[in-house]
Amino acid sequence: MHSLFDLTNKNAVVTGGSRGLGKxxxxxLAQVGANIxxxxxxxxxxxxxxxxxxxxxxxxxxxxxxxISEHKQLLKMVEEKLGHVDIxxxxxxxxxxxxxxxxxxxxxxxVMNINANAVFSLCQVFGQQMLQRGYGKIINLAxxxxxxxxxxxxxxxxxxxxxxxxxxxxxxxxxxxxxxxxCVAPGYMATDMNEALMNDDVRSKQILERIPAGRWGTGQxxxxxxxxxxxxxxxxxxxxxxxxxxxxLGR
Numbered sequence: 564m565h566s567l568f569d570l571t572n573k574n575a576v577v578t579g580g581s582r583g584l585g586k587x588x589x590x591x592l593a594q595v596g597a598n599i600x601x602x603x604x605x606x607x608x609x610x611x612x613x614x615x616x617x618x619x620x621x622x623x624x625x626x627x628x629x630x631i632s633e634h635k636q637l638l639k640m641v642e643e644k645l646g647h648v649d650i651x652x653x654x655x656x657x658x659x660x661x662x663x664x665x666x667x668x669x670x671x672x673x674v675m676n677i678n679a680n681a682v683f684s685l686c687q688v689f690g691q692q693m694l695q696r697g698y699g700k701i702i703n704l705a706x707x708x709x710x711x712x713x714x715x716x717x718x719x720x721x722x723x724x725x726x727x728x729x730x731x732x733x734x735x736x737x738x739x740x741x742x743x744x745x746c747v748a749p750g751y752m753a754t755d756m757n758e759a760l761m762n763d764d765v766r767s768k769q770i771l772e773r774i775p776a777g778r779w780g781t782g783q784x785x786x787x788x789x790x791x792x793x794x795x796x797x798x799x800x801x802x803x804x805x806x807x808x809x810x811x812l813g814r
Contacts, residue, residue, distance in 0.1 A: 567796040571596030574645050575793065576689070578628055579655030581607035583754045584704075587782025588652055588789050593617040595790055600645045602626050602637070602655070620645065628655055628681045629673075634688045642692075650700045650793045651689045653682045656722075658756050660715045671718045678722030683729055690733065690742060697741040700793045703730050705746040705804050707811060723748075727804050734802030743801055745792045750808025753779040776809030 575592045579585035581603035589599050590613065598620040601607055606623045614621035622644045626637050641648060657677045659670040686701055693699025706723035707713075713720045726746065733744040751757060751770050760766050761779070771777065788805045791797050806812050 568595055568790055568794045570650070570790070570794060572598075573649040573793070574598045574600070574647060575650035575652065576600045576602060576641055576645075576648050577652045577654055578602040578685070580652075581605070581610050581623070583756070584749060584752060584782045584785055585652075585654040586610055588654060588785055589614060590617075591783075591786025591790055592650070592652075592793060593619045593621065594786075595794070597650065597793070598645055600624060600641045600648075602628065602641075628685065629677050631676075631681055631684045634681075634684050637685075638688050638692065647692065647696065648689055649693075649698065651685065651693075651702070652789060652793075653685055653701070653703045653726075655681075656704060656756075658716065658719050660759070662715055663717045666717055674718035675722050675725075678719065679725040679729075682726055686729075686733055686744065690737065690744075693742045694737065694740050699742040700797075701730075701733070701742065701744040702789055702792045703727075703744070703746045705730070705748040707748060707750050707806070707808055709746070709748055709804065710806075710812060730804070731802040738801040743792070743797060745797070745800055745802065746804035747785065747788050747792065748804050748806045748808065749780060749785060750774070750806065750811045751779050752784075753781055773814060774809040774811050775814055778809065780807060780809055 575597040577589040580589040580601035593614045601623045606625045611621045611623050705727040708720040709723040709727040730746050
């Protein structure tokens with residue numbers, strides 16, 4: 564059974580892979596043999612060192628994924644440093660909080676550009692070379708707010724709803740051509756993005772009471788589902804979103 568999840572000699576790109584969920588996802592993929600390209604705003608040599616301890620090749624590329632017109636250049640850089648891309652994990656994302664009636668247009672545009680527009684563009688650019696090769700695994704980061712509306716985060720909810728929906732659209736077109744496109748939807752994770760919620764005693768208590776698992780999630784909780792979707796084990800899984808939420812959506 565282990566061979567179903569073996570990613571030896573596969574090349575994976577993880578956006579936002581220098582910290583938080585992205586770093587843990589990258590470490591999980593490296594543990595099962597994948598070579599890793601970390602994409603983040605600044606190079607992360609310390610993360611590369613951690614990844615290389617698993618005997619894989621790892622590189623760090625400084626790049627702003629919001630620069631959508633440069634995505635083809637990003638693909639070229641990855642191919643030069645790592646080789647063709649087998650796995651793309653679109654993890655990078657941003658958050659802005661305001662009451663909906665006051666939500667600034669500038670913040671709306673910023674969140675939508677990073678979380679939705681850039682993710683779709685990366686799927687297009689990296690997906691094109693996957694389609695040419697007849698093989699590829701794309702894993703997009705959705706969210707619980709792909710299913711729910713949340714409070715004071717309308718742009719984030721809209722962007723993550725878009726990600727889940729266009730993932731289905733891409734799967735409809737690419738499934739028969741050897742490319743799997745799926746999502747993972749993190750629940751309430753103990754990350755920098757949720758620091759304000761975790762520090763709010765009232766809201767944090769409300770959240771924990773709703774999670775059947777009784778705790779906030781961690782980056783390590785993401786690894787198994789991502790490895791599954793990146794591996795041979797998920798070859799017949801297309802356009803689906805796996806919630807990693809401690810049971811939140813089931814309550």
